[in-house]
Amino acid sequence: MPNFDRLFPSIAKMMAAALLLASSGTVMAADHQDTPIEKGRQLFTESAGETGCAVCHGETAVGNPDTGAPFIQGISRARLNAALTGAVPAMEYFKLNRGDTDAIFEFLQYMSHAEDLVLNEDAAAGKEIFDKTAGGVGCQACHGADGSGDSAPDIRGRDARAILDQLRRNENMEFIKLNRKQVDQVAAYLDYLHALETH
Ligand code: HEC
Numbered sequence: 001m002p003n004f005d006r007l008f009p010s011i012a013k014m015m016a017a018a019l020l021l022a023s024s025g026t027v028m029a030a031d032h033q034d035t036p037i038e039k040g041r042q043l044f045t046e047s048a049g050e051t052g053c054a055v056c057h058g059e060t061a062v063g064n065p066d067t068g069a070p071f072i073q074g075i076s077r078a079r080l081n082a083a084l085t086g087a088v089p090a091m092e093y094f095k096l097n098r099g100d101t102d103a104i105f106e107f108l109q110y111m112s113h114a115e116d117l118v119l120n121e122d123a124a125a126g127k128e129i130f131d132k133t134a135g136g137v138g139c140q141a142c143h144g145a146d147g148s149g150d151s152a153p154d155i156r157g158r159d160a161r162a163i164l165d166q167l168r169r170n171e172n173m174e175f176i177k178l179n180r181k182q183v184d185q186v187a188a189y190l191d192y193l194h195a196l197e198t199h
C-alpha cells in the first residue's frame with residue numbers, strides 16, 4: 001500500500017475510517033462473487049490494490065470533491081484502462097489483471113443504470129396496478145407478466161401519453177378505469193420493466 005499520509009493527508013484519514021468500517025464488518029461481505037458485477041463491486045468498494053476505489057471515488061462511483069476523484073459510473077473501457085495504467089498519478093499503485101479490470105468495468109456500467117433498476121415508490125404502486133388491479137385483472141392479463149407481450153403487444157417503456165391514448169380509444173381496454181396518477185404510476189413501472197430488459 002502506498003504511503004497515503006505523505007500523498008494526501010485527507011485521504012489517509014478516509015482510508016483509516018474505511019479500514020475501521022471494514023474491520024467492524026459493516027461493509028458488505030464478500031460472499032456474492034458469482035457474477036462479474038458482484039466481483040467488480042467487491043474490488044471497487046474494498047479490495048482492489050488493498051484500498052479499493054470507493055475510498056476516493058465513493059461507494060457508488062459518483063466521485064468525491066474532497067479527493068478530486070471524478071464521477072466514473074458508466075465510463076468507457078478505454079478511459080478506465082488508461083486510468084489504471086498510469087494516466088492518473090494518484091492511482092499508479094493499482095496493478096490489476098485483465099479479469100479484475102473487466103469486473104470493475106461491469107460494475108461501473110451497472111452503476112450507471114442502477115437508478116432505473118430501483119423500484120421506486122411510483123413504480124411499486126404501478127406494479128400493483130399492472131399485476132392485479134387494472135380492470136380487476138391487471139395489464140399483465142393481456143400484455144404478459146413482464147410486459148413483453150402476450151395476446152397484446154410489448155408495452156415496456158411506453159409512457160403515460162401512450163397509455164392515456166389507449167385507455168381512451170382501445171376497445172380491448174375500455175373496461176379499465178385509471179386516474180391520471182395511476183397512469184403515471186403504471187408508466188413508471190413500464191419504465192422499470194424496460195430498464196430490466198435493456199440492462
Ligand atoms: C487515492 C485516490 C484514488 C483511488 C483509490 C482511485 N482513484 Fe481513480 N482517480 C483519482 C483521481 C484524483 C482522479 C482524477 C485524476 C485527474 O483528473 O487527473 C481519478 C481518475 C480516475 C479515472 C479517470 C476518469 C476519466 O475521466 O478519465 C478512472 C476511470 C478511475 N479514476 C478509476 C478508478 C478505479 C477503477 C479505481 C480502483 C481500482 C480508482 N480509480 C481508485 C483518485 C483515486
Ligand code: HEC
Nearest residue numbers: 134138139141142152153155158162163166170172173186
Ligand atoms: C383485456 C386485454 C388488455 C388489458 C387488460 C390491457 N391491455 Fe393494453 N392493449 C390490449 C390490446 C389488444 C392492445 C393492442 C391494440 C391494437 O393493436 O390496436 C393493447 C395496446 C396497448 C398499448 C399500445 C401498445 C403500443 O404498441 O403502442 C398500451 C400502451 C397499452 N395497451 C397499455 C396497457 C396498460 C398500461 C394496461 C393496464 C393498465 C393495459 N394495456 C391492459 C389489450 C389489453
